[in-house]
Each structure stands twice: as structure tokens, then as C-alpha cells.
Amino acid sequence: MNKMILGMLALGLVVVSVQAQHADVRAAKRALAAYNLDPHASKERLHEAVAAILPDPIGEDVADPKYYILKGEILNTLANQIVTVKQTGLGSIEELPQVDGVALKAFNALTTAVEKHAQAVNSPGYLLRDAIKGIQEAQAHLYNFGVYAFEAQDYGSAYLHFSSGLAAHEILKKEGQESVLDDAFAMMDQKYVTGLAALNNHMTEAAKPLFEELYQANFDNPAIYEALYTVHASGEDADMEIAYRYLKAGREKYPGEVSLLFAEINHFLKQNRLDELIDKLKTAITREPNNPALYLTLGGVYDNLYQRESASGNSDRASNYFDQAFNYYNQSLEKDPTNFDALYSTGTLYYNRAATLTMALSELSSDSSQAGMEKYEAMEAEVFAAFDNALPYFQKAERVNPNSVETLIALKEIYARYNEPETSNALNERLENLQHGGTNETSFFHGF
Template sequence: MNKIIVGMLALVLVAVSVQAQQADARAAKRALAEYRLDPHASTAKLKKAIAAILPEPAGEDVSDPRFYILKGEIFNTLASQIVLVKQTGLGSLEELPQVDGVALKAFNALTTAVEKHAQSVNSPSYLLRDAMKGMQEAQGMLYNFGSYAFEALDYGSAYLHFSSGLACHEILKSQGEGSVLDDAYALMDQKYVTGMAALNNQMPEAAKPLLEELYQANYDNPAIYEGLYTVHANGEAANLDAAYRYLKTGREKYPQDASLLFAEINHFLKLSRLDELTDRLKTAINREPENQSLYLTLGSVYDNLYQRESSAGNSEQADKYFDQAFTYYSQSLEKDPTNFDALYSTGTLYYNRAASLTMTLSEMSGDFSAAGRGQFEALEAEVFAAFDKALPYFQKAEGINPNSVETLIALKEIYARINEPETSDALEERLEHLRNGGTNATSFFNK
């Protein structure tokens, strides 16, 4: 007997939930119809329709797709009003109902309607046609809202909207209906923006198949080559060789594209392939002559080449690279004389030369012959000359950033070597202050 009562109670609950859903649907449908009669008079009716349709129906036996079709229709209406305000500037977004992800909600409601229709053997065919009509309208809304999100740098939301637009296309095609993405180029464009949104949102696994498909289709946009390089060059399964093949193909196809050029420069920097960098950086400088960082980067490349050849004992080639490094560091400083990195790098260039010569000087210290002493003194003069040239660059760098540990170490060592212990000790004190967690409020050289 108890089981029968419980069963009857369940039937009553389902009946009540169905009646409540139907009442909500009637109220929402009536409010939507009234709003459409005069949408400019008041948004109260649209707000009423949304308030009536927002709650999810309760009960497991609620399967009528009409509720979800109406829900999709109401959300599509609100989405279209938002787009109208954004595109024309007429009206106010604040006056419209505030619903997060309204285009996504429309699409999800219509997707549910299609599922409910498929699950019911008695659902009339016209309901599927109504759902498809709503899907076609939702497609445009999803693209518009995805574009708004992309422009606002909200790449996660952009990806959700764009990928839902692709899913919408698949549903429409499965029912033999027309889609705004029936044009092959429009479909590729949609996949492109979806892939770019995924990539910008740090979702390489979502971006990869989309970009690969565009690559195979020879899609005409250089960004897909940089995107595929990024996908394959990062993460646990990173493969720089495979990644560079995409980049190399893109560089060959779009030799004038600056973004691909910079990606290639960064690739060779990552691999320390210095010899291949110089020409590419010079090309980049020719294209962007006011880009100071390019001069600094090229100076750094030549600096590293100088150190490599100097260590190998190739003094003639080392000197050539040294001169090139100084030239590009100087050009960087011409663009901005207060650039800390350029000042510090130039000082370091001379400091490292002095340190290298000091090692040679130490090896010569055991030769007490007249010729040996003469060579020693000549080389010693070179060491002090190099320190003298490094000093003003480090002083200016310290003036810009008095809390650079590396700069203070270099200055302290130089003053110790040129026999100015008081200055060296004062710099040591400032250095210890930093190491103990303090900061230097003012520059030592710009008091």
C-alpha cells in the first residue's frame, strides 16, 4: 500500500512540474509577443519573458521540446537586441535584461530541444523545423558575441562562442538545413578564429586540429604557421624540429611577414644558433628601424659570438665580433640613451674583455725577461683601458637602477682594480644592503 501511495505522489509531482513549466512557457510566450509588438516602448516585457523562462524545469518526465525552443527564441531575441545596440549605438545595453552568455544559452536551449525531439516518438516534425530556424539565428549571434569577446581579449569566452558556432553548423547539416558556414571559405574562417581563440587562451590541444586542418587546406593566412609552431614547440610533447618545419614553410610562403620573422628569430635564440640569427635580425632592423630592442638583441648575438671565438683563441674573428657588438649596442643607445639594458650590456662587453685579458696577463706573469715584461705592461695597459671604457656605462646604468646587483658587483670590482678602495667599499656596502633584503632609494653616482 505504501508503495502505491509513493507512486501516486511521484505522479502528482511530475504533473505539477509539467503544469508549472507550461504556465512558465505561456507567460514567457505572451511577454515575448507583447515585446515584439513594440520593442522600443519598454524592455519590461522582455525581462518578464526571460524571468519566466530562466528556471530549469523540474522533474525527469519533462520532455516537451517546445519549452526549449521558446527558451532559445527568447535568448536569441535578447542577443539580437544587444548586437543592434552595439552596431548602431542606438539604445542602452544597461536597459536590456542582463544575462551572462546569452548567445550560448540560446544555442544550448535549442540543442536540448533537438535532443528532446529525437527522444520522443510523438514529437511533431514541425518542432524540429522550429528548432533549426532558431539554430540558424543563433549561428550569427554566436559569431558576433565571439568577436566581442575576442576584441576584449576574453579568449576563453571567444573560444566557447566560436566553437559553439561550429557545433551549430554540424547540427544544421545533420538535418539537411542551410548554414551560414556552407561556404567553404566562411567555414575555414570560422575554424581559424576558433583556433586562434584557443591558442590565445592557452588551449593548444583544442587549437591543434583546427590549425592542422587549415594548414592541409592551404589556408591563406601566415598566422596559422606561427600558431602551429607555438603548438608544437611548447608543452610536455614539445618537438622543436617539427615545430620549425611549420615556421620554415610559413617563412618561405610569406617572406615579408614580420611576425613569422620574429618567431624565427626567437626560435634560433632558444637554440643558441647564433650564426643564423645575424642576417635575420638585420632583416628585421631594415623593416623596423625604430625598434630599439632589435639593435640590442643583435648586439647581444655578436657579443656571444665574440666570447665564443675569444675562448677558442680566434682573436682576429673575435675582434670583428666585438666591434659589431659595440656598434649595435651603440645604435640601441642612440635610440634611447637611458636604456638600462643597453648601458649594462655595453659595460659588460668591455668588462668581459678586460677579464679575458687579465687571464692572459696572469699566464704571462712568470716571464721576467725584458721582452716578457714589455708585453706584460702593454697588455696590462689594455686591461685598464677596457675597465676605463666599461666604467661610465656601468655608472649610468647604476644611475637608472641603483638596485641592480650585477651592476654594483661590476662597479665594485672595477674600483678595486683601479685602486680606489674607498669607492669600492662604499659600493660593497650598498651591495650587502640589497643582499640583506633592503633597497637603495637613490643612486650612488647621482646623489
């Protein structure tokens, strides 16, 4: 008998728990009405309204447009308060009800109200008007909260808010009502930020049609061309020819836009079209003469051209490219003497020259004639001169970054060639430490 009673009590507790998850529409109405009478003095009423309306509806409320209109109204009210605090700095958001995606939830509730109204038999026209009015208010909140999400670099959320703003426009137009996106520029701007959010969230398929619409509409924003380049150059279906077509169009339309120039430089780098890069990088340097990265990149282009011509046996052209590479690496270091990449690249420039000469040296070793020996000794001197030139740059690079594997490998090899096994072995120990997951807390050459 006692066991049966306990079982019934337990069942009763479960039922109460389940019922507590459903919305209390009357309580929500009363709390919202009380809050609207005096928003400053009755914030707890807004808490009550949100708490009462957020759970799932039950019974007749499931199909009743009025429930969803009320939910949208309450959430719009909360969204409005959050925007007011953010814009004025008065009050605290922490004092308000905490609802994730409040603007999205308001919009979704109101669109559901429109659907329920359409499904209902003889649903009063004023309910549709109330739902549409709520969507008009939600549309503004969707934009504001999209901006907040974008600024927080939550690009997925930003995209949801901005794209919902576009969806709100479609609903409003279908019902013959005004939208904040009726203005052509506002619509283009909304599509732009929606596409930008999608692109930043790596949603290229969602971004592509938005930016193509803006391109067709001749929307005046150079970032559109860079965006179209990015979406067509990404993914399994990447088409670099189409991608560059957009980028080229942007460069022609906005010849002074530095971001497009840099995008074009990166494009040619990826395509390994080194000869075409030189003029573009020189143009970029005239635009940003204090940017060390541009000098470093141009030095790298000449460095690659030097290696190409050297491998082809074109010594005169190779020598000219070598000098140009050193010149631009050096100019980068003049702008920033502690730039690791510039230090390492300059050291590598000389190191690679030494490596190339070493290969030629091995061919001369078979010639034991007097002339052959003299050529061998002269080239050997060039090899060590190249290592001598490389060494201080690698030492400085190691001081800047003692955990660069490549720098330690080069230094270890140079000291081995200098027949200084103690230093070479010490550098090798530091290298092995890195290769086994350790770190070098201090630089080996910090006292040099």
C-alpha cells in the first residue's frame, strides 16, 4: 500500500515538472503590461515576461498566432532595451534577461505567427497586422545584433542575423508593407554585410550569389571584387581564371585601391608568375614606402628569379637578380632591423649561393692540374665568403627567434664547415630539443 502511494506521488511530480516547461501566456501578458507602464522601475517584470513566454506553448496556444505575436513582442522589447544600453551606455545588460539570439528568436516567433494566421480559419486580420508590425521592428534589431556579432568576430551568428533581415524584407514585401530595405542602397549594403559575414565564416557558397548580385548592380565598393576573387578561388570547384577576371576588373575600376593591389600580388605569388610581380610590388612600395613586408616580398621574388636563372646556368642574369634580392631584403631590414623573416631570408640568400658553388666545387675536385687546383681554391674561397656573409644574418635571426628549426640547421652546418665541432654540436643539441617538443628559452647567440 505504501509503495503504491509513493509511486503515485512520484508520477505526480513528473507531471508537474513537465507542465512547468510550458509557456504561461496570461502571466507573460500581465508582466509585459506592467513593464510597459514603467520600464525603468520594473525590470523584474520584463524578467517575468521573458521567463513566462520562452517555454514551449501547450494546447490551443500551439496553433494560436496570438501566442507567437506576444512572444515576438516580448523579445523585441528585450532586444530594444539591449540596443538602448549599448548605444547610450546607460544601465547594464547584465540586469536584463539573458536570451541567446534574442533578435532571431523574436523574428522566428513573428514569422511563425504569420504562418499560423494563414493556416487558421477566419483568423482576424488585426493579428496579421500585429505580426507584420513586429517583423518590421525585429528587422532593425536583426541588423543591430548582426553588427554586434560581426564586431565580436562571431561571423556565423552575424550571417544568421543579416540573412534573416533579408528574409524579413521578403515577408514584408509579400504582405505589401514597408521595409527598411526598400531603399536601394540600404538593400545593397545589407547584401554586402551578409556576404561578408558568410565569407568570413568560410561559407563561400552562401557568399557567392550575394556578391555576384552586387557586382551586377555595379555597387560602388572595391571589396566586392576581392570577395568575388576569394569565393571563385576557393574550394574544390576553384576556377582561378574566373577569380582573376573579377580581380582584374576591380583593379581597373579602382586602380588606387591598395587592398586589391595586394590581392593581385598574392594571386601572382600563388601562380608563381614572378616576372609580372615586380612592377606590381614596386607600385605597392610607392603607395606604402614604410611597409617592410613589401620590400621583403620583392626581395623574395628576386631571390626566386636568382635561383631559377642560376639553375639554368645564366650567370649574368642570376648575379643581377641576386643583387636585387639583397637590395630589397636590406631595405626591409632598414625599416625593421629585427624582422626575423628578412634576417633569415638574407642569410638564406647567401647560404644558397654557397650551396650552388659547392656543387660546382665538387666537379672541379677531379681536375688535379695546376689550373684546376687554382680554380678549385678560388671557388672554395667564394664558398666560404658566402658562408661568412650568411652567418651574421643567421645569428641575428637566432637571437630574434631561438626556436627556428631552419635557422639552427643552417647555423649547425656553417659551423661544421668551419670545422668548429663544439659550436656545431651545441647548436645540434638545441635543434634536437626542438625536434623532441622542447623550447629554447634563451638565444645561443644572445651575447654575441
